[in-house]
Amino acid sequence: MKNTFGTNVLTTIFGESHGPAVGGVLDGLAPGITIDYEFIKKKLSLRRPQGQISTARVEADEFEIVSGVYDGKTTGTPLTVLIPNKNVKSADYEATRDLARPGHADYTGFVKYNGFADPRGGGHFSGRVTAALVALGAVAQAALEAKGVGIGTHIARLAHVSDRGFSDLNADIAALSDRVFPVLDSEAAEKMQAAILKAKDENDSVGGVLETVVTGLPAGVGEPWFDTLEGLLSHGLFSIPGVKGVEFGDGFALAGMRGSEANDAFRPSQGGVVTETNRNGGINGGISNGMPLLFRCAVKPTPSIFQTQKTVKLSTGEAAEISLAGRHDPAIVHRARAVVDAVTALVLCDALATKFGTDWLGGTK
Amino acid sequence: MKNTFGTNVLTTIFGESHGPAVGGVLDGLAPGITIDYEFIKKKLSLRRPQGQISTARVEADEFEIVSGVYDGKTTGTPLTVLIPNKNVKSADYEATRDLARPGHADYTGFVKYNGFADPRGGGHFSGRVTAALVALGAVAQAALEAKGVGIGTHIARLAHVSDRGFSDLNADIAALSDRVFPVLDSEAAEKMQAAILKAKDENDSVGGVLETVVTGLPAGVGEPWFDTLEGLLSHGLFSIPGVKGVEFGDGFALAGMRGSEANDAFRPSQGGVVTETNRNGGINGGISNGMPLLFRCAVKPTPSIFQTQKTVKLSTGEAAEISLAGRHDPAIVHRARAVVDAVTALVLCDALATKFGTDWLGGTK
Amino acid sequence: MKNTFGTNVLTTIFGESHGPAVGGVLDGLAPGITIDYEFIKKKLSLRRPQGQISTARVEADEFEIVSGVYDGKTTGTPLTVLIPNKNVKSADYEATRDLARPGHADYTGFVKYNGFADPRGGGHFSGRVTAALVALGAVAQAALEAKGVGIGTHIARLAHVSDRGFSDLNADIAALSDRVFPVLDSEAAEKMQAAILKAKDENDSVGGVLETVVTGLPAGVGEPWFDTLEGLLSHGLFSIPGVKGVEFGDGFALAGMRGSEANDAFRPSQGGVVTETNRNGGINGGISNGMPLLFRCAVKPTPSIFQTQKTVKLSTGEAAEISLAGRHDPAIVHRARAVVDAVTALVLCDALATKFGTDWLGGTK
C-alpha cells in the first residue's frame, strides 16, 4: 500500500523536505478521543533537533489539524495533520544536486522515480517526513495511555556506550517521557553525548540502538501468520530512516541460547497468567501474551558526514567526489526515539482495533 | 490482512498440524511461468526433517496443485497447493492438551481464539503450515531464477559455531541449493551438527542465525515509506515460527559504526553503478540499489524440549508442570532455511510486480 | 487484491471449471461459530442445477472443510473449503477451444493472461467457482442468523414476468430459504419457468433481476467514503458472473423522483428510530440506518446459447462462427440467488467485524 499503512487504523504520510509542508492522515481511529495538543507538541519537540548534538535546521513544527477533530475530540473521520516547512535552505543542496550522497536514497530514488524525484534535501525520503508520523503517533499514543497502555523508548546503546536496562517499567516510561536525550542512566547519557560531540568534531557521525517497552497491552492481539505483532511492528519500524535491524525480546541473543533458557515459563499471578522471564518480548506465536512488549531497533550512523566521499553523478553515472554542505545531525538516535514511539502507537492502535473493533479506543457521550 | 500477505502477488495460507491438510493460494503471479515440480519437491525436502538432528515425524509432503496451472505453466489465476497431513499422532498431545507449552503459542492462541483453537500439535500455529509456504515460495523462486534473481541462505551461526561468510555469491548460492544442512564451511557444518546432537542428548534445543543473499535484483524496487524492502521482507520473515530478529546489511553492527564506515561509497562499474562496500545490504531508503540484498534472521531454539517445565493449565490458569511427549526437533534452523527462501521469493515477486506490472515475471506464447 | 476480498473477514477463491477442484479460504471469521453442515449443503443445492430449467452438468458438490474447524466450531483461523470437480467433460469444449464465445470471458481472459489461461469450460472464469463462494457464504450466513441478521433473495423479475415485492420480511425470508426457484408468488414462478423453457426450446436464454433484503442489521455499519455499504456490496456482487447492474433501495427509480418523495422521514419507534419509507434501502451516507437493507442485481441472460454466433479465433483473430456443444443453462438467475446470498453474508460479516471487532460474531466457552 505504499505510503499508507494499516488495516483498521490507517496512516498515510506525504510531503518533501523542501516542499510547502509535510503531513499525514490518520483514518479509522475511534471517535471521542480527547486531543492533547500539548502532548503532540511535546512529542514533536522530542523529535526536533536541539542543542549541539543536532542539526542547526530547527523547524518550529507548528502543526495544524486540518480535519477529524471537533470540539477537541476525534470525530472518527480522517484526522489530518499539516506541518509547514519554514526553515528551508535549498541553496545548500544546489552544489551536490547531481551527486548521490552515500548512505542516502538519492541514487535509489533517482532510479525508482526515473529522475523525477524532488532532489532538495532528500525530498520525500527526508527524515523531515517523520514529523508527520510523530504528530499522528502522538494522537494514537495518548489514546493508548487513556486505556492503560504505556510506551517508552530509551537509547540502549550509542556508539559504544550502553544505558542500563529497563527495571521499574512504569517509572522508567514516566522518566523517559520528558527527556530530550532519552537515557535512563544519567552518567551513560553524558558519555553518549560526549561521543556524539567527538564524532561531530571529527566530521563524522554515530549510530545506536533504541529499546522500547510497552506495558498494559492485553493478551491476544496479533495474528498467527503474516500479521504477527512482530511482523506489523517491524514493517512500520523499518520505514524509520536509518533503522536496519529490529529484534524482539532477547532477539539475536536468543540464537545462542538453549531452549531451556529461552522458553519463558508460565505461572499464575493475580488471577491472570504471567511468564517468569520475558525473553520472547511479550509475544508468542505472533500474539501478545500480556507481558510487556520489548523490542530494539538498530539505527545506523547518520549518513550525512562532512568528509569527502566517493560517489557518482546521478545524470551520467560518472565517478565524482562529494563534500556535503548544509546542516546535518552527527546523531539521530535520540531524535528517532520519538518516531519509534509514534510507529509503535500507530501499529498497536491498528492491531487493537482489529481485535476489539473501531470504538474500543474511543470515548462515549 | 491476517493470513493473506502481499499487494500484487498475494499469498494465503491455511491448515492445522493435525487437520486433513495444509495449503496455500498464490494469486497474482504472472501467467506462463513453467512449473518445475522437481524444484518444489526439493525445496519441500529441504524443509522436511531428516536424520538424527530432526523430529521423527516425517511427512511425505506429497503436494497437489489444485488450481492455477495448465499445460505445466501458470495460468495467472490463483495457484493453490494442497499438502495432506498423513503422519499425524494426535495421541501424543492428549496428555498435555490443557497445558500451555512454554515458548509456544498455546496460551496466546487460547486467549486470542477464546478457547476454540485446534490444540492438536499447535494447530494453525504449527511449523507444519510452512510446508505450504515452501511449496508456493518454490514456484516464486523458480520464476525469479528465470529472470536472473538468485536466492541463497546459509546458517551463519548455530549455537556458538559460525559459518564463513558469503564470498563468491553465485557459487555459494549454487552450493547451498542442494544442501540439507546449509552451511558453506564443511567443518563448521560438522561442529554445528555435533552441537545439535549434544543439545538433543541433554533434552534441550539450540537456535541460530540464518543469513540470506539475493543476487540480480534490479535497482529501484521498494517504497520510501512503510513498504520499504526491509519492511516488506521483515513483515514476512517474522511470521516464520521462531524468528525473533531481522537485520539488513550489517544490521545491529551498524549501530556501533561511524558514518564514514557505514556509508557505502558509489562508483561506476560496467555502465552501471555499484557500491564499494555493502554495509546497507543492497537497500538505501527502503529501495534496492542493485547490489546484492543481504539480511539475517535470528531463530530462537526450538521451544519443544524434553525437560519438565513450569506452566499453567489453559482452562483454569492454575499452576502446573509439563513434560512433553511427541516428536520434536532439537533444532529447526536448518529447516527454517527453506522457509526463509520461500518468504523472500514471495515478497520479491510481489515488489517486482508492483514496479513492473503483473506480466513481468511471466512467459510469452 | 484480486481473488481475495475484504478487510477483516477475507474471502479468497480459487479453481477452474475442469481442474481438480474449486475452493476458497475464509479468514478472520470469529472463533466459536457452529458449523451447520446441512445448511451449507442446502445452499450448495440451491446453486446446483436442477430440473429442465438448468444445465445437465450436475455436480455432487461434496465439499470438504480442510481447515479452520475443530469440534464442529470455527477456530478463528482460516477456514478452507474444497469442492472436487467430478462431472467434467472437457471433450465438449475441444471443438470450440480456439473460439471466443460471445458474452463470455474467453477473449478477455486470453488477452489478460497472454494465452495461458485454462480454456476448458471457462477455466477460472467459470460459474463453477461460485460453488466455493456459496459454501463459505453459508458459514457466514449461519453466523449472521445466529446474531439475528436475516438474508433473503427472490427473483423480482425474469424475462418479462415480475414477482410480488417483499411484504412480511421475516416470513418471506423463511419461505424463500428452501425454495429452489426463489419466487414469492407461485403463479409468477410458474410463468417464469415457462419463459425459461420457451427460451430453451428456442435455443436461447433469459436474464432477470434478483432482489435481496437483509433484516436485523444494526445501524452504524459502513464507511462514509469508498467503503460505503453500497460500495462494499456492489464490489462483491459484480463479481458474480452475469451481474451487470446493482441498485439500492429504489435505485434507478430514485433518479426520477423529487426529493420530497425520495427522502425517508424519520420517526421514533420502540425506543429506536425508524424511517416511514425505505427508498434509500436502509443506507444513508454509506452507513446502515437500522432499516432493512434492500438491493437488486440485474443478471444478464446466460451467454451460452445453442445458436450459431459470429466470433473470432483466439489464436489468430480471424473471423469464425461458433456453435456451442456442452451442457448449459437457459437461465442462471435462480441459481445466482445462492451466490448473491453468499456474497451479501460475506460482505456483512466483514463490515460488522470492522465495526465491532473480530469476536463479535463468535461464540464463548
Place this chain on the structure above:
Amino acid sequence: MKNTFGTNVLTTIFGESHGPAVGGVLDGLAPGITIDYEFIKKKLSLRRPQGQISTARVEADEFEIVSGVYDGKTTGTPLTVLIPNKNVKSADYEATRDLARPGHADYTGFVKYNGFADPRGGGHFSGRVTAALVALGAVAQAALEAKGVGIGTHIARLAHVSDRGFSDLNADIAALSDRVFPVLDSEAAEKMQAAILKAKDENDSVGGVLETVVTGLPAGVGEPWFDTLEGLLSHGLFSIPGVKGVEFGDGFALAGMRGSEANDAFRPSQGGVVTETNRNGGINGGISNGMPLLFRCAVKPTPSIFQTQKTVKLSTGEAAEISLAGRHDPAIVHRARAVVDAVTALVLCDALATKFGTDWLGGTK
C-alpha cells in the same frame, strides 16, 4: 480501507464541510506526469455550483498542491491537494443541529461515530469533500488522456427529460469536456434546467442518471473475481453522495433480453478484435475487452429541500419537525458529473498500474 481506496494507485480523502479544508492524497501515480493546473481548475469549476440551478454557497476552490510535484511534474511520491474552506456559514446549521435531516447521513453518522461527528454542514459526509476527489481525479484523467484514454459523462436523464445517447464518442467527449451542464442535446439541456428551476420553485429537488463512456482503454484490464472492472468502478462510484445505482453496458435492460440479443458478437477489425454491439459495456468476465467502457449512475434527488419534514432529535430520539435553512442545490446531477469523471479516472489509473506496473502512465527524462 475506509477513506483510502485502491491497490497500486491509492486515493485518500479527508476534511469536513466547515473545517479548515478538504483535501486528498494520491499515492502510487507514476513519476513524470505533467501537472495541468488549468485542467484541474476546469474540473473543479465543473463541480462548483453555478447559476440559478445550484446552491448559493460558492467556494473559490483555490487548491494548493502540497506535495508530490516538482518542476511541474509528478515525482511519483504522494501528491497531496488541499482546498481551504472559505465560504462557511455554520450559523445556518445551528438551528437544526440536533435534527436528523431526512435522506442525509446525520442519523447514521451520529450512530456510527457515537455522537462525536462534526455536525456542521454534514461534516465529513458533505459533498464538499468531493472537491478533493475532483482535483486528484483531474491529475489522473490528464495522465490517462496523454495515453489516449478519454472519459466523458453526460446527463442521460434528469427528472423526466432524456438526452440523446452517445454517438461519435470522441466528438461527444470533447463537447462535454467544457460544458457546465453536460448534456449532448441542447434542447434537452434547456428542458432539464427548466425542470430543476420548477423543482426549486416548489421547494423541492430532482435527481437523474449520469452516463459515462471511456475510450481507448486497452483490453485485458481488471480481474476475474472481486476486482472486476465493474466491482472496482462501482465501489468507487457508490461513494459519490446520492449515487444509488450503477449499471454497465445495457445494465438492468439486459435482464429483459434474450442471450441472442445480449451477447456481443466478436469480429476482426484493423488487426484487432471488436464487438458488433456493446451491450456488455466493454467488459466481459470483469475484464476490459477493448471496446468503449459504458456505464450509468443513478443519482437520487438532493435530500436538502425547503419543505417541512418529519424527523427525530439525534440526542433523544424524540419526534420533531425540520425546516432547512442554509444554501442548497435543487439538483446535483450536473455537478456530480465531475466527481464521476474523477472516480473513473482514479480507478482506471489503479487498474492500469496493476496490469502494466507503476511507470506505465508516467514520463521519461
